[in-house]
Amino acid sequence: MITRHVLTIPASGRRVHYRKCGSGPLLLMVHQSPRSSAEYERLMREWSAHFTCVAPDTPGFGQSDPLPGEPEIADFADALDEFLAALGVETCAAYGFHSGGIILVTALKRHPERFSGLAIGGYAIWTEEEMRIFGDSYLPPFRPSSYGEHLTWLWNRMLEQSWFFPWFDIRDEARLSVAHTDVGRVNAAVMEMLDAGDAYRAGYGAVLRAPRDIPAPESITAPVLITAYQGDPLCAHIERLGDMPPNWHAHAVATPAEHEAESLAFLRRHATDAPALIAEDANEGWLTIGEGLIHWRGERDAERMVLQAPANELTDPGPNEVAIDVPGHGLSSDFADMEDAIEAARDALGARHIAWPQVPQGDPDLLYPDLAPDRYGSHLLRAWSAARAEALFRPWYAADKDHALPVDSAALDPEAIARRARARLRAGGAARRFHKLLIDRTGDPA
Structure with missing residues (x-):
């Protein structure tokens, strides 16, 4: 594997x-x-x-x-x-x-x-002419906008770069013979661009x-x-x-x-005959659990293994802590049995107990909309809309005065919304399943 x-x-x-x-x-x-x-x-x-x-x-x-x-x-x-x-x-x-x-x-x-x-x-x-055509058009800045407009551009750029080369040169002469509308391939490229952000321009x-x-x-x-x-x-x-x-x-x-x-x-x-010598950091990595991987960061043999809330990604752990991306979230594989995978991760990391998150407020069937990729990239805007609204209301879908939160400008910064939206996109349906697991563990529907 x-x-x-x-x-x-x-x-x-x-x-x-x-x-x-x-x-x-x-x-x-x-x-x-x-x-x-x-x-x-x-x-x-x-x-x-x-x-x-x-x-x-x-x-x-x-x-x-x-x-x-x-x-x-x-x-x-x-x-x-x-x-x-x-x-x-x-x-x-x-x-x-x-x-x-x-x-x-x-x-x-x-x-x-x-x-x-x-x-x-x-x-x-x-050629010099090709470089002139590329100019600044090929690598425009990629920065989150307050209402997610950048996601519409990103989806269509990644979709159409198999239709035309350069992707912005929409002429018959620039058409490619390998055009496709493979939603999975387009979405994979989109997610990688979300990881790179504007840094993509430096490498490219x-x-x-x-x-x-x-x-x-x-x-x-x-x-x-x-x-x-x-x-x-x-x-x-x-x-x-x-x-x-x-x-x-x-x-x-x-x-x-x-x-x-x-x-x-x-x-x-x-090929050379020399064997591969593999090195890695001691405070971050991936655990092999069955056929899947669990991403972790922190101290092995720590007092607590910290879990993030549904539809979130791990944050840096504190002293004597280790954190994991919950199965199906962040950089961890999904598992049919989340709880068994979490317990297996605790055993592998040597943590003495698990710090489970509180049950989020709201109906899990409404908190986590369907984010399966579609032909038009609309799942990206659904994730963005939820990530923006959760800074203004709790639960985010109850947009009325009784559920309003004090305005927090930091939470409404486009970069912050982008991180939350990406976390939702990575988690997909696993967020709803984790929420329901927390309810089952506590009996508290929040």
Whole structure:
């Protein structure tokens, strides 16, 4: 199964979140922007028969801390080198798709000793005219607005970026052949953007600005394979690569499956024999409970294990405490039996007792509206509306003078509403089930 870990880089204190799966030689997998390592979960399961697949969230994406200032592509390449050093990895093979590949090629040039071979899915060589078209339009600021208007933009941007490239260029000439309306895929990308926030512009912008300087033909580097499939907007860029070192090879393929098969075969030929040495922080991680994961933070063997209220995410625990994301909430997997999973987490963490939250005031069937993703992204606005109203009324759906709360400007700050809305979206129907579990435990319907 895929496990999840947090590792703090000693020199900078920057936290890196990564996924791991499989056994054997280590394969580093670097995701595209503005995604996270979650996009590789299927591929990690498939390739785990051959490798220990390790996929970090690039700085500023997923659950990894951003880089300070205004980083460029060299900073992202150096961050990757720091991560491998902190893991204890001297040399490994690596795979990257689109911007992940650009980061890897830069890392190969700056830290050649780290890599035994790279397999790249699409490598962009932009013309000056294409860069002019991108301009500032491709990476607009992404900041929460008071009434959630940004969510309408976000849903449609993520939906239509498989229809047109660039996503804002709505012309027949810019249409893509891989258009889809896969609600699950769109929602996954939306949730990753909600995690990254405006930091997405730093990572994505560094990739777009990066110089496309393939090493000179006489250069000696680790071998590199670049492939792109029909329908990928970077497939045409294969012809733009020009002369390359003798152990670099690039060509177009017909399908994504062919790209993955060729990449796997190449990586197996160039993998190192060194075993994977996995490091992680001692005060945060994920517990493996059956087939699921429970996210935790704090002190093992603490006096109390603290649970958050339904539709919330864990907060930093106090002294002699450990906190978990309740099953189905935050960064924890969902479980059919929440209470059993919570007890198993307490046992695994060595906490002496559980600090259960109070039963929230209100009818659980009204407190937690259906947030299943739909074709139009309306679930995002339902979550935002509830998250905004809960700062003004208790319960939030009873919008009248008898249930009004004193106005709290901090709770109405768009960033605060955004955090609460994201927590609701992550919890979905698990929030209602947890509320009812609290009622069952106490007999108090609040």
